[in-house]
Amino acid sequence: MDRIHPDAVLVQDGGALPSIPGxxxxxxxxxxxxxxxxxxxxxxxxxxxxxxxxxxxxxxxxxxxxxxxxxxxxxxxxxxxxxxxxxxxxxxxxxxxxxxxxxxxxxxxxxxxxxxxxxxxxxxxxxxxxxxxxxxxxxxxxxxxxxxxxxxxxxxxxxxxxxxxxxxxxxxxxxxxxxxxxxxxxxxxxxxxxxxxxxxxxxxxxxxxxxxxxxxxxxxxxxxxxxxxxxxxxxxxxxxxxxxxxxxxxxxxxxxxxxxxxxxxxxxxQPDYTELVEATEVIAAAQDASWGPIQMQGRLHDRASYRYYWNLLKRAHATGCELPGSAQERFFDASFYRNS
Missing domain, CATH: 3.20.20.60 (Phosphoenolpyruvate-binding domains)
Known part of the structure; x- marks a missing residue:
C-alpha cells in the first residue's frame, strides 16, 4: 500500500509546530x-x-x-x-x-x-x-x-x-x-x-x-x-x-x-495514554483511507480531527511518551514508508 505520511497531508496555516522536547x-x-x-x-x-x-x-x-x-x-x-x-x-x-x-x-x-x-x-x-x-x-x-x-x-x-x-x-x-x-x-x-x-x-x-x-x-x-x-x-x-x-x-x-x-x-x-490509543487508531484508519473522511465508533472524522490527533501524537513523541501499538513504526520510522 502506498501510504502518505501525515505531515505531507495535514498541513496547517503557518506550518507545523517544531517537534522539540517538552x-x-x-x-x-x-x-x-x-x-x-x-x-x-x-x-x-x-x-x-x-x-x-x-x-x-x-x-x-x-x-x-x-x-x-x-x-x-x-x-x-x-x-x-x-x-x-x-x-x-x-x-x-x-x-x-x-x-x-x-x-x-x-x-x-x-x-x-x-x-x-x-x-x-x-x-x-x-x-x-x-x-x-x-x-x-x-x-x-x-x-x-x-x-x-x-x-x-x-x-x-x-x-x-x-x-x-x-x-x-x-x-x-x-x-x-x-x-x-x-x-x-x-x-x-x-x-x-x-x-x-x-x-x-x-x-x-x-x-x-x-x-x-x-x-x-x-x-x-x-x-x-x-x-x-x-x-x-x-x-x-x-x-x-x-x-x-x-x-x-x-x-x-x-x-x-x-x-x-x-x-x-x-x-x-505528556498527553494522556488513553487519548494516544484513540489518536493512533484514528490516524491509522485515515491513512489507510487516503485521508478521506472516516467513521469510527459512530463518530465522523475528517481533516480537522486528523490534525488534532496527529499533533497529539507528535507531542507525545517529542516528550518521550510511550506510544501505543504500531504508532512508533507507522508514523515515526522512515523505513516504514520506504518499504510501503
Whole structure:
C-alpha cells in the first residue's frame, strides 16, 4: 500500500509546530552542564532525547570570563556527549557588551550542531531582528548550510507588547516566558508571591501575559515555553505547576533548572495514554483511507480531527511518551514508508 505520511497531508496555516522536547533544562557551570548531558543520554527513549539542554552564557559566565565560557559551551556542543544534537545556548542580551561575541564564537565553533540560540531580555521586535540578522550573517560566513533556530525570552514590557510581531519573525521557534524579570519590571505593583505558585498562575497581570504569549506563539506555529518553577524537591508540586501551565494556559514546553524537575515536568507535558490509543487508531484508519473522511465508533472524522490527533501524537513523541501499538513504526520510522 502506498501510504502518505501525515505531515505531507495535514498541513496547517503557518506550518507545523517544531517537534522539540517538552522540557528545556538549563545549566550554567561546567559541572552542571556535564551532568545535564549525562542525564540527557540516560533518559533518552527510542534514541530520542526527552529534554533539551541549554548551556547558559548569560548567568553562567563569570564577569571577564565570557569568551572562555563560550569556548566551553562550544566544546560541549561538539563533544561525543552531545548524542542527539539537542543542545542550545543562551547568549547575553543585546544591551550587554558580550552578546555578539557570544553568538559569533559559538556559531563559528559549534554552529554545525547547535540546536538553537536563546535571546534573553528582548525589548521588542527590533532586538530580535537584530540578533537574527547577525546570526544569519554568522551562518553564511562560516559556511553553514542550515538555519539555527532562535528562542526568545518574553520578559519585558516591550517584548510582551510586540509579542505577535516577534512570533511572526522567520527563524523564531519558541517564545519563553521570563517570569522573574517580568515581575521585577512592574515597580513592586506585582507582589513577590506571584513569582511562586499559586500566585504566578492566579495574578491577573501574569495570566494576561501568559495567555498572550501562548496565543501569539501558536498562531504563528511557534512553541510556547513556560517559565521555571521555584520548587526543587517536591515532585507533586513541580508536576502540578507543569500541569497548570499545560492545561490552563496551553504551554507545550517548560524550563527546568534542577534534575529533580525534569521527570515531573515531562509527565505533566505528556498527553494522556488513553487519548494516544484513540489518536493512533484514528490516524491509522485515515491513512489507510487516503485521508478521506472516516467513521469510527459512530463518530465522523475528517481533516480537522486528523490534525488534532496527529499533533497529539507528535507531542507525545517529542516528550518521550510511550506510544501505543504500531504508532512508533507507522508514523515515526522512515523505513516504514520506504518499504510501503
Amino acid at each position: 522540557v528545556d533544562h538549563y545549566a550554567g557551570s561546567e559541572k552542571l552542564m556535564r551532568k545535564a548531558l549525562a542525564l540527557q543520554i540516560e533518559q533518552a527513549r527510542n534514541g530520542v532525547a526527552t529534554f533539551d539542554v541549554t548551556l547558559d552564557c548569560e548567568d553562567g559566565a563569570a564577569v571577564g570570563e565570557e569568551v572562555a565560557h563560550t569556548e566551553l559551551v562550544s566544546s560541549l556542543i561538539m563533544s561525543d556527549d552531545n548524542r542527539f544534537d539537542r543542545i542550545g545556548a543562551r547568549i547575553h542580551d543585546v544591551t550587554h557588551a558580550s552578546w555578539m561575541t557570544d553568538l559569533q564564537n559559538i556559531v563559528a565553533a559549534a554552529g554545525t550542531r547547535l540546536a538553537y540560540l536563546t535571546l534573553p531580555k528582548a525589548r521588542g521586535v527590533s532586538d530580535v531582528r537584530r540578533v537574527l540578522h547577525v546570526l544569519r550573517d554568522a551562518e553564511q560566513r562560516n559556511g553553514l548550510h542550515r538555519r539555527i533556530a532562535v528562542h526568545v525570552l518574553i520578559e519585558t514590557h516591550g517584548a510582551l507588547h510586540q509579542v505577535w510581531d516577534i512570533a511572526g519573525l522567520d527563524g523564531v521557534s519558541s517564545l519563553d516566558f521570563g517570569l522573574m524579570d517580568f515581575v521585577s519590571t512592574h515597580h513592586g505593583a506585582i507582589p513577590g508571591s506571584a513569582m511562586q505558585s499559586p500566585g504566578q498562575f492566579d495574578h491577573a497581570i501574569l495570566r494576561r501575559a501568559k495567555t498572550e504569549i501562548v496565543a501569539a506563539a501558536l498562531a504563528n506555529s511557534v512553541v510556547p515555553t513556560h517559565n521555571v518553577t521555584t520548587e526543587l524537591n517536591d515532585a507533586a508540586k513541580i508536576r502540578e505547576d507543569a500541569r497548570r501551565a499545560r492545561e490552563e494556559f496551553g504551554f507545550l514546553r517548560m524550563w527546568s533548572i534542577h534534575p529533580n524537575q525534569i521527570g515531573p515536568i515531562l509527565t505533566a507535558m
